[in-house]
Amino acid sequence: MKAKKLVALFLALTLTLGITACGNSSTTPSGGSQTNGSGGGKGTTITYAIWDKNQEPGMRAIADAFEAQNPGIKVKVEVTGWDEYWTKLEAGATGGVLPDAFWMHINNFRKYADAAMLEPITEGVDMSKFPEGLVDLYTVDGTSYAVPKDFDTIGLWYNKTMFDEKGIPYPDESWDWDKAIEVAKQLTDPSAGVFGLMAGHSAENQQGFYNLIFQNGGHVISEDKKSSGYDLPETIEAVQVWHDLIHEHKVSPPYETLVESSASNLFTSGRVAMVMLGSWMVTELKNNEYSAANADVAVLPQMKQRATVYNGLGNAVSAKSPNKEAALKFVQFTGTEEANLLQAEHVSAIPAYEGTQQPWIDSITTFNVGKYVDMLEYAYIYPTSKTRPRWDVAENDYMRQILSGQLGVEEGCKALASEMNAILADE
Amino acid sequence: MKLQKMKKRRWGDLGWAYLMIAPTILGLLVLNIYPVISTIYLSFTKTGDFGASSFTGIGNYTKMFKDPEVLQATWNTFRYTIGVVPVGVLLALFFAVLLNANIKGKTLFRTIYFLPVVSTPVAVAMVWRWLYNTEFGLLNYLLSLFGAGPVGWLTTSRYAMFSLIVVGIWSTLGYNMVLLLAGLQEIPKTFYEAADIDGASPIRKFFFITLPLVSPTLFFVLVLTFISSLQMFDFIYMMVDRGNVAMGSVQTLVFLFYKYAFQIYDRGYASAIVVFLLAIILAITALQMHLQKKWVHYD
Structure with missing residues (x-):
């Protein structure tokens, strides 16, 4: 009788503790990557994780332009709120299923770079076209791990x-x-x-x-x-x-x-x-x-x-991604003038690429937003x-x-x- | 010979039984027991990034019992529980008894009282947050009609815990009430008829028939409410912002666990906190099991 009671007690407690414990060790991340075999042709779908709903149209436009130039690669833009984004990314990194490409923030960059979660970006992007401070943000020992996306002041x-x-x-x-x-x-x-x-x-x-x-x-x-x-x-x-x-x-x-x-x-x-x-x-x-x-x-x-x-986001590629090549190609594309102009057009954020800020300023006639760009001159990272x-x-x-x-x-x-x-x- | 045959048959029966409960047991093992054990293991480690960890013995525990934040959070957890459990359970019993009576529109009332349970905690918290808002909230508007000054329901250390307790009681009331209602309906009508013949007053009937006979359900409700109150997290997460001054005086152990596990990324220390909470819940529940002999009547 007593033993039975104890077992029942233990089970009841583990059931309730499960609520707090499951967050700790067993989290199933959605996202990750998938190979798309439908339609008969050989196609790859890469996921691109971002956290800002306001910027989704701009990111989608970049993905569309990329898809048009690279038949066979599809980009799935996935929006998750800021707090959940990092919880999800962390779980994904621990479990080995990161999104193929994703936004990186300087708060967490070193942690991911040091754990070799990010693929080095050695070619295909002209880093001299971006503000030096932003490039340095995402550089460890001379190697870049993310392409500057935008900046904010x-x-x-x-x-x-x-x-x-x-x-x-x-x-x-x-x-x-x-x-x-x-x-x-x-x-x-x-x-x-x-x-x-x-x-x-x-x-x-x-x-x-x-x-x-x-x-x-x-x-x-x-x-x-x-x-x-x-x-x-x-x-x-x-x-x-x-x-x-x-x-x-x-x-x-x-x-x-x-x-x-x-x-x-x-x-x-x-x-x-x-x-x-x-x-x-x-x-x-x-x-x-x-x-x-x-x-x-x-x-x-x-x-x-x-x-x-000032601060800026970077586009990074998962070092563990099975679609690394496609993801790298996409992230390199986000570092082109074309992609940055698309960003400007959709008022997503101040694009980081040299000379693409003016189109961003021009696209917003309501306010004198040129002041934001002016301040970059004396901004501290x-x-x-x-x-x-x-x-x-x-x-x-x-x-x-x-x-x-x-x-x-x-x-x-x-x-x-x-x-x-x-x-x-x-x- | 006979004995052997019996043994064989028993094994056959038992095999079927084990097969039947296997899905549940497997689920329990994978989703509950394994995380519990790994959490306990983690509490003895110092965790690095992305699952790397090194064994540190009881380091997390010695640090924890010297940490004023943990002590404060333990105290907050108890304050919340002491606020929610007695009032919440008694109110649930009160309403259950009322709604068990033959009154008009009792289905409607039962639905109304159960609604908070069906609503998601996040939505509930968002609505309460607005009710409590110092400047635009309904509560302070009502107060202002009587000329009373605005009260910082969620922003002052003095009232924040009280405000959370009110939401806690409100949101568990319906669930407990339905459980108790089910218990009340089990009570045979004949007892009340006999009492009527003896001329017993309603209050006597409540204390001598209703209460003893509903006590097993009441016990169950009490244990559950204790456990869920000790694990309070969602209302704080939704209603108390990072910059809120009252944070220190309301954050519970589970909230502290969240802070260490998901904001500071110190999984080892977070696990120690949650294992400490497990010990508290275990002790309180064992005590309740022990005390039930004194007041719970099983047939």
């Missing part, structure tokens, strides 16, 4: 109508942060629930405090990737400015609101007059009636120097290292406490620096 969006009502001139290249805060104060009207300049919550680093850190001459991680920059006075000062938008000047909505409502929501509902948004948001703002009529974009205000954060996923969580934990006002700026930044240094020493 951060701009200052403003609500023209709100500026006009108060008779304030629009933001331009002459602005520094003192000026931005001064104008933001004029635009803030707490009784109407309107704020002048929106800060961001702790996870919004690229569209938030990273830009200020570089503008103030600080950094997030040292060039040799061995130490954290969060204990530098320049970095702390920049975080302080960001923090003060919420707590000192009160020109930004309170921290709780930043968490609950996205920047684009507040901006497109006329609740904030200015907000910092990445170039990947252009499509969304263009499709929104309110922002299409009332908004425009300018360069970021400066501190000690002009700066913005998105800070990262091999252990980024680990210190990213630490950064978020501390910045959350700092920006919500639970922890002092200097105290928090220094604690974050020492935790980050410990993680980097482990690298």
Whole structure:
């Protein structure tokens, strides 16, 4: 009797534990590759995994052009949301069934490159046509592992109508942060629930405090990737400015609101007059009636120097793919001027290929998006290292406490620096 | 001779029986038992990228019991469970008894109470998220009619856990209610008729007939609700964002497991956390098994 009960208990528990355990070791990735034998002819289908739904039409157009030039190869574009994308890719890499070609992000690039999951791209692409920083991002010891696809910078969006009502001139290249805060104060009207300049919550680093850190001459991680920059006075000062938008000047909505409502929501509902948004948001703002009529974009205000954060995706090929040749051919095609022009035409993202940015700018008449391209000149590359996923969580934990006002700026930044240094020493 | 024959026949019968349960057992072995064992193994390793791992002994466990985040998450898990289980089960029993009575439109009400179970947790969480929204939410709008200030239901450490508990109770209520309803219908009508003749009050009937006879189902419901509450993850994932200040005071052990397994990619440490949770669930369930003798009546 007792033994029976114990067995029943054990079974019940394993059944319930299965919910948490199955995510850990047994995940079946869809995707992967398949050889298409139907239709009698010899054909190959390669999968191309991406994470941005807004860019699907552009990627499909590139795939169509490629298919037209390479009869016998079909490209299946597969969209998965950002979070699930990486979970799926990781499971695929562990199980040996990666998609044939896929987008790569700098956060995870080193991990995949070091584990020999990516096929080297040694020929067929003229790397000199791309911004050097982007090519370097995806290069390890002189070998490229991904073809630069696009780049993004951060701009200052403003609500023209709100500026006009108060008779304030629009933001331009002459602005520094003192000026931005001064104008933001004029635009803030707490009784109407309107704020002048929106800060961001702790996870919004690229569209938030990273830009200020570089503008103030600080950094997030040292060039040799061995130490954290969060204990530098320049970095702390920049975080302080960001923090003060919420707590000192009160020109930004309170921290709780930043968490609950996205920047684009507040901006497109006329609740904030200015907000910092990445170039990947252009499509969304263009499709929104309110922002299409009332908004425009300018360069970021400066501190000690002009700066913005830039980053770019790469197209990579799985080293384990059975259709490696076809996949390589496709990824090489994404590195041509033709493919980049298609990208520009579909407003997917700022194409990385030299000289294809102007068509992208021309394809968007609603906003002054040329400002995004102008900023590339003084842009700093998105800070990262091999252990980024680990210190990213630490950064978020501390910045959350700092920006919500639970922890002092200097105290928090220094604690974050020492935790980050410990993680980097482990690298 | 006779004995041998019997043995043979028994084997034949047993063989069939084993064949019949083989699909289920195989499924259990592959989908449940194997992952459990490999999770326990992983908890003693330091994992690298893409499945590579090295044995570290109890390193993950010593680190875990010194980690304030794990201790806080354990406390959060208990707070959530203590919030959901008693209220949730009692409410389910209350509604089950009401809907077992002969009232008009009881099928409609049963459907209404069961609806949350049919809806996907993600959709449920998204709706609640809007109800709780500080600025645009319905709850704060209702409060404002009475002149009460806006409450940060999900964004302040003070209320976030309470808000999650409410959603937890709401979403498990229907399932538990249906189980209890089935238990209630098993109770023979004759008991109540006899009690009526003796002139027993409804409350006496509830405590002396209904409660003892539904106790096996109640026990089952209690064990299940305990286990599912201790494993709470989806509502936090959907309703509490990364930048949310309240995160520290609501994240449960399973959420922490997710964070380490899928954001930090430290599978070894994540496994240690989930094995710790298994131990907790095992202990609590064993205790319930032991205590059931005191209050559960099997015929």
